[in-house]
Amino acid sequence: MDLLQAVVLALIxxxxxxxxxSSSAHLILxxxxxxxxxxxLTFDVAVHLGTLVAVIVFFRQDLLTMGGDFFRSLTGKGHGPGSRLAWAVxxxxxxxxxxxxxxxDVVANHLRDPLILACGLIFFGLLLGWADWRRRGERTVYSLTWKDIVVIGCxxxxxxxxxxSRSGITMTAGLFMGLSREAASRFSFLLSIPVIFLAGALETRHLLRQPEPVQxxxxxxxxxxxxxxxxxxIHYFLKFIRTVGMQPFVGYRLLLGIVLIWMYW
Structure with missing residues (x-):
């Protein structure tokens, strides 16, 4: 791997x-x-670690509140807003x-076709656009119910x-459940922490079994x-959606999906 490849892939x-x-669509392109x-694998683990640190640092105050309330709830001192959000994550x-x-294994071996990728971009992009257009919820992440958690988790x-797109589909579900754009996005980002950690741990496990030279x-x-x-x-996205919304991302997904269909049809 040379310097240009490392820089481009890390930024993407x-x-x-x-x-x-959808990060997978961009990496394929x-x-x-x-x-x-x-x-x-070493590179994959490294960039996942970078993004994990970023989201933890950005939401450090939320995570401290969640952690403190969570451990108080375990000792029988009652549930606060932070503990309920921690359980939701x-x-x-x-x-x-x-x-x-x-x-x-099914996904890795049978669903990596670029046309499937294009259909996913378009279909779930339209779903995001519909959720953003039809719902104008004002609920915060601290108002999540069990029903919300089940729907967004599934x-x-x-x-x-x-x-x-993991972030796209969780934001879509959050919008459908009446969360505000910012709340749906914040919960999506908080949900990414255990997901990225688990994905990185799995990649690290495979890496240890297949040692490779490290630059x-x-x-x-x-x-x-x-x-x-x-x-x-994360910083600029949360600012952007407060006024503009999700529609520019919907349009971008549709365009990217059409490009992939044109390339591989």
Missing amino acids: QGLTEFLPV VSVFTGWEDQG ILGTIPVGLAGLAFR AQALALIPGT WELIGLATLLAGISAYLC
């Missing part, structure tokens, strides 16, 4: 991890246009964890389908760039 991973546009070889992660264990499991300088740079770009992405 950092920017698209949290936007509702990069490989098509550049012909670069697979970046390897934990329980909302279960469906995608179970789906990942059950269907990981929706997150659909992200195994290429082109869906530490490039890996370190990629981790840093992925983290910085992901942090900035």
Whole structure:
């Protein structure tokens, strides 16, 4: 791997991890246009670590509140808003964890076709657009009910389908359940923490079984760039959707899906 490849892939991973546009679609397009070889598991683990650190740093105050309330609830001192949100994140992660264990090989071996990716971009993009257009909810993340958690958690499991976008489908479900744009996005980002951690742990497990030479300088740079770009992405995305909404991302998904169909039909 050379410097250009490391920089481009790290920035794409950092920017698209949290936007509702499907990071897998962009990585496929990069490989098509550049012909670069697979970046390897070490690189994947590194950029996932970068994005994980970014979301933890950005939501550090929320996470401290959630953690404190959560442990107080375990000692019988009652539930606060933070503990309920912490439980929502934990329980909302279960469906995608179970789906990942059950269907990981099916997805990896049979659903990586670019046309399936294009259909996922278009269909779930239209669904996001509909949810954003028809709902103007004002509920916050602290108003989540068990029904909300089940719906959003099960929706997150659909992200195994290429082109869906984990952040996109969880935001869509949140909007349908009456959350505000910002609340749906914030819960989606909080849900990403255990998902990214588990995905990175799984990749690390495979990495330990298949040692490969490590270019530490490039890996370190990629981790840093992925983290910085992901942090900035979260910051400006939350500002952007307050006034503009999701429709620009819907249009972008439709265009990207059409491009993939044109390329591979």
